[in-house]
Amino acid sequence: MATSRETAANKRSSSKSGPARRTSGGAKKAATPDQGQSDLIRKPPEIAKFTTEEDSQAYRDMLLIRRFEEKAGQLYGRGLIGGFCHLYIGQEAVVTGVQMVLKEGDQVITAYRDHGHMLATGMDPKGVMAELTGRRGGYSKGKGGSMHMFSRDKHFYGGHGIVGAQVSLGTGLAFANRYRGNDNLCCTYFGDGAANQGQVYESFNMASLWDLPVIYIIENNQYAMGTSVTRSSAETHFNQRGVSFRIPGMEVDGMDVRAVKAAAEEAAEFVRGGNGPIILEMKTYRYRGHSMSDPAKYRSKEEVDKMKDREHDPIERVKARLIDGGMSEEDVKAIDKEIRGVINEAAEFAQNDPEPDPSELWTDIYAEDGSEAA
């Protein structure tokens, strides 16, 4: 009798080196196994001063998110918004600072605390608010709700309700950029809670292996739902979570929009340079509970108040700079008034827009052949 042993199934085409192979040995990738990991743990760049225009823009953008979320909280309290509603209040600087460095075609994807990301990409507050109230003018015709909205036009890819799923999906968006050979990157946002999901590391591995243009932005707001990072994470320095995959990371003050922008700028340059992914850990804080139904008893009022004060609050910090820089109180108030106007209009629309037609129950389950845009 004979035994058998499987050998190489077929001739190996070792000469092939397509996108599945490293193309360059950049500083990050050149490390040998016994070399230290110091090159992977990066210092954040110097914080560049903002021009008055930049501060003014950041102020508007962050205030829009803050006022939107406050309004959403009110509407929720009145029973006009159902289900889950996760507010972004306190974290506005993160998405605002990152968005300042993106260019046309760069993609954004996040989980369910997503209203801020949508507004930052330029999605219409009316459409977002109407989705929260489940009306036909909502971005998803009222069928997605707070956690599920998308905009091809603004390159916003959701809005995902499964913790960590957006990390694999965002890696796929970056894969598409690489496949097409364009210069775009994908900003993949997730929280300190999602950072413990297995698929995050599966995605890190592939993104690094294939040098995919993705910035992983970990919004460390200190709590995975009600569990503090120290109780849920063996390694709380999330910027180091990519070390095993040779992905560099930096820790960023996510409460300072200038620090966020500076780090995002460096990250975007790194990623667009074909060096593969990078991690930005944004140290931030959410002022509200995990969702509207969370009374947040797991932390003290003092802790929250400390973050909300003028020294920490991302919006107050910009406002102080604007006034220091010579902007009058009246001018600042004018911005506030304008933003309130936009939000009130959105809330008005979201309350008066009709619910979806019952026939919508049966639409958008399948695309017809040929209807799918590229």
Added chain:
Amino acid sequence: MTIEITMPALSPTMEEGNLAKWLKAVGDKIEPGEVIAEIETDKATMEVEAADEGTLGKIVVDEGTENVKVNSVIAILLEEGEDDSALEGAGPSANGAASADADDTGGKTEAASDERETPAEGKVHPEPKKPEPSSLPEVPEGTEMVQTTVREALRDAMAEEMRNDDRVFVMGEEVAEYQGAYKVTQGLLDEFGARRVVDTPITEHGFAGVGVGAAMAGLRPIVEFMTFNFAMQAIDHIINSAAKTRYMAGGEMGSPVVFRGPNGAAARVAAQHSQDYAAWYSHVPGLKVIQPYSAADAKGLLKAAIRDPNPIVFLENEILYGQSFDVPKMDDFVLPIGKARIHRSGKDVTLVSFGIGMTYAIKAADELAEMGIDAEVIDLRTIRPMDLDTVIESVKKTNRLITIEEGFPQSSVGDYIANQVQRRAFDYLDAPVISIAGKDVPMPYAANLEKLALPNVGEVIEAVKAVTYKD
């Protein structure tokens, strides 16, 4: 006593292979563990190692011989002290199942050898008969037919679509350099390069999500799972990310991705590797679920799946990969998703099946014909959306229905069909609908138990007799 060297099996489903090369000549001394020959299958090449010490006395199967049955004698080894005279009586005449004489492999009984010759007997499915001409209405009369394996048909479908559309790419474990764990992607790397034929790490959850993300961005990924058993790791992305996105997005965004790979019981791989997911995925709105039986359907439907703007679960079967069928020679052979195929017309009873279940249905129909029972056999081809109209039209004619599948019985595809038929054609039924499924047990390993766990032709015939009130 001479020692017979037999054709080894590379996998439980391998039935034959080619003897590519002899590395030893008659008269050569052979040590245990020495590589003596190379054999190849459509899936892989392998080396044959000697298990015993001796001198190569006779080469029974010459190199270059194709389709050598597993366990047939390929050479004879002389033990120490033996010479050519010992060869008398040995040779091709002693072919077939390893004889008791050759049973020197340590405890291997003749029965076990038989088992190897017909690997996992329960899994030896009846030879396919040519489908009736009417079963491929999409094919113009006079079209040349080419005998093609399901494996080749699937590969051709992918290659053709990749040639037509640069957005189409394949990703999965071992799809590129290894040429596919089951060789379905053979040759694609050579033609399309590593940009479009992407080997992934063993991370189903992650790469399924990457595929869905790439689809959201407008590419047309074909995500291969080495088997659908491993897609359990990725099922969140198949259902939550792929199937539901279009609805949740109000039509703003979809994910045109094809998840494909072998599904269902292979042979002798036990519970975690033997499961039919047809019923699972058919449950989910937003997905289309295709499970072809023939090579023509595999090709035409995979091409349609790749072009379809919706997420598709395309369930193949390892045992069918090597089976050959007529495939029409056409520039662009695409079949409609969601259309059943009448494999055989009949008037007495309707047998509905899909995928490998068709092998039981066809064989049963043949045997029933000999008993004077004229069965109509319908191949669903697509599980979702399901072509119930074709089933109901048939039931209106035959008044009797049996469904056949390998999956578990509770909430099976057949149960759904039975429910729909009793609602839409109750007055036409002359007997209860019987759904035949795999047994309600995890798949056992032992050959005899495995056979018991799967449906069989006898069950189908018994069910038909029951609903036609024969003996």
